[in-house]
Amino acid sequence: MNRVLVTGADGYLGSRIVASCLADQRDVIAWIHARNPIELEHRSHALKERLGGDLECAGGDLLDPDAFSTIDRLGISAIVHAAAVTRFNVDRRAARRVNVAGTSAAAALAQRCPRLERFVFLGSAFAAGLLEGSIEEGPLAPDGFANNYEWSKWKSEQVLQEDHAELPWTVLRAATVIADDESGACGQLNVVHDTLRLLYQGLLSVIPGEPSVPVCLVTADMVAQAAVRLLEGPFVGRFVNACAPVESCPTLDTLLTVAMDSFQACPEFRRRRIQRPPFCRRDAFELLVQGLRRHGGSLSEQVAGSLAPFAPQLFLRKQFVARRVSMLTGRAFPDMAALLSRLCERMLATGACGNRAGVRAIA
Numbered sequence: 152m153n154r155v156l157v158t159g160a161d162g163y164l165g166s167r168i169v170a171s172c173l174a175d176q177r178d179v180i181a182w183i184h185a186r187n188p189i190e191l192e193h194r195s196h197a198l199k200e201r202l203g204g205d206l207e208c209a210g211g212d213l214l215d216p217d218a219f220s221t222i223d224r225l226g227i228s229a230i231v232h233a234a235a236v237t238r239f240n241v242d243r244r245a246a247r248r249v250n251v252a253g254t255s256a257a258a259a260l261a262q263r264c265p266r267l268e269r270f271v272f273l274g275s276a277f278a279a280g281l282l283e284g285s286i287e288e289g290p291l292a293p294d295g296f297a298n299n300y301e302w303s304k305w306k307s308e309q310v311l312q313e314d315h316a317e318l319p320w321t322v323l324r325a326a327t328v329i330a331d332d333e334s335g336a337c338g339q340l341n342v343v344h345d346t347l348r349l350l351y352q353g354l355l356s357v358i359p360g361e362p363s364v365p366v367c368l369v370t371a372d373m374v375a376q377a378a379v380r381l382l383e384g385p386f387v388g389r390f391v392n393a394c395a396p397v398e399s400c401p402t403l404d405t406l407l408t409v410a411m412d413s414f415q416a417c418p419e420f421r422r423r424r425i426q427r428p429p430f431c432r433r434d435a436f437e438l439l440v441q442g443l444r445r446h447g448g449s450l451s452e453q454v455a456g457s458l459a460p461f462a463p464q465l466f467l468r469k470q471f472v473a474r475r476v477s478m479l480t481g482r483a484f485p486d487m488a489a490l491l492s493r494l495c496e497r498m499l500a501t502g503a504c505g506n507r508a509g510v511r512a513i514a
């Protein structure tokens with residue numbers, strides 16, 4: 152039997168990868184984060200309800216050295232390792248234990264699967280850390296990172312290269328996911344959506360970043376599709392930058408313009424006469440964050456906690472080389488600026504900006 156084990160299987164991308172595998176008539180073991188049997192039962196039930204199908208679930212905690220001990224290794228032909236702590240403000244210890252040691256554990260499991268053909272690691276474009284310029288689809292050597300999450304995703308790549316060179320691995324480096332797909336729907340809110348929400352509320356007095364910096368984005372369905380195509384065998388021992396090629400990346404300035412224009416369509420936003428915040432320098436933003444942290448308050452912590460660990464990236468001109476992902480998916484990237492506009496409309500329509508949900512958002 153050829154089974155695909157997906158870790159982080161009920162997470163945002165993991166569940167989409169499981170769904171794509173099922174749609175491809177593949178047998179799946181959905182490995183779910185669970186600290187005890189009751190949590191496993193509860194989360195397995197929820198995932199089966201969502202995805203339907205004949206889905207085998209297993210689970211554990213990557214903090215547990217025996218996390219994969221109950222897995223029947225004989226039938227596994229591929230592993231997609233998507234489990235990770237994904238908060239940009241994760242502390243170093245958790246980043247090391249869950250993300251780095253967790254990748255080691257998943258790779259060690261792969262080594263012990265006698266029929267294993269593929270190991271796909273869901274990495275991050277931010278494994279490039281503070282690098283600028285061309286980011287190739289190859290090994291990276293950044294000389295610093297904006298946060299522990301970035302470091303852990305880079306370090307996990309190192310683990311595969313140095314300790315598991317003989318495994319048939321591929322690193323799929325996903326950029327920031329802006330939406331589920333071209334519709335602009337979004338099942339998981341991340342730093343992009345948090346920033347949009349703060350913008351809508353008029354709570355961002357400044358935006359950190361260089362206006363002309365290209366912002367590297369991707370949709371969840373592109374990542375999931377690429378991950379499943381990798382199971383067929385291409386790019387062993389290679390890296391795939393899962394992001395729009397640089398010529399299709401909107402700049403930070405364009406994204407801010409699109410967001411503000413989209414919000415202008417909402418009467419509630421217009422009524423409050425919220426102005427477009429100016430861009431500020433990195434040192435000025437750091438001063439602001441320090442001040443917010445000193446004076447506390449849950450709102451200021453939201454700004455500091457969500458945008459601050461990511462902000463250094465908005466000053467770095469990265470140009471991702473991304474030839475392989477379109478080869479895998481066989482389709483072009485959507486226009487990201489138009490997609491952002493649809494995303495803003497959707498967020499308004501569902502009340503995700505903190506606007507009055509249910510009220511007709513678009514004038």
Ligand SMILES: NC(=O)c1ccc[n+]([C@@H]2O[C@H](COP(=O)([O-])OP(=O)(O)OC[C@H]3O[C@@H](n4cnc5c(N)ncnc54)[C@H](OP(=O)(O)O)[C@@H]3O)[C@@H](O)[C@H]2O)c1
Pocket residue numbers: 158159160161162163164165183184185211212213214232233234235236237249273274275276304324325326327328329339341
């Ligand atoms: N979404 C993006 O924009 C993006 C971009 C680039 C790369 N990625 C990468 O893609 C992968 C999936 O991300 P995602 O967006 O789907 O995130 P997600 O929704 O947070 O999924 C991550 C999954 O990992 C699980 N997990 C966390 N700690 C664990 C532990 N100690 N043991 C076992 N499982 C654990 C989570 O469980 P809990 O729900 O219990 O925490 C969750 O199910 C990650 O490796 C991430 O680094 C994502």
